[in-house]
Amino acid sequence: MKKGFLSWGFTPGERRAVILICAAVIVGTVYRYYQQSSLPSTVELNAEDSAAVESIRLAFERSSSADHTVVYNDTLVEGGLIELNTATRYQLENLPGIGPVLAERILMARDASGGFSKIEDLLQVKGIGPKRFEKIKPLVLCFSENQDK
Secondary structure (H helix, E strand, C coil), X not given: CCCCCCCCCCCHHHHHHHHHHHHHHHHHHHHHHHHHHCCCCCCCCCHHHHHHHHHHHHHHHHHCCCCXXXXXXXXXXXXXXXXXXXXXXXXXXXXXXXXXXXXHHHHHHHHHHCCCCCHHHHHHCCCCCHHHHHHHHHHEECCCCCCCC
């Protein structure tokens, strides 16, 4: 390349940097276009999705006046609720008074019964008495697919 040809006053290192930045912008634009074009134009909900949407709606209604912090998807969320039939062991352990052993008992009871139908079903788990239940009751939600609508 001739000296001064398309240099626009840049040093060779600066030219490489400009080329890399331009290439990154082009690649990013193409990738974003690809992502947008791969999205479906419409999404159909099945019964399972409807149950999840209803669970979220109930959680928002119930937590609108709540002023507590709980774990949701392994992160702390202000005013969030834990759904008993989908909660992980880690999420259960972060409830007040629930440790690893009690969290495992809750999961075993949930699996044995095919899921909880109401929050009060927690009282059937060994180690959860009325006092402990009252502490965790405002922090949990129980949505059963068998509920009448």
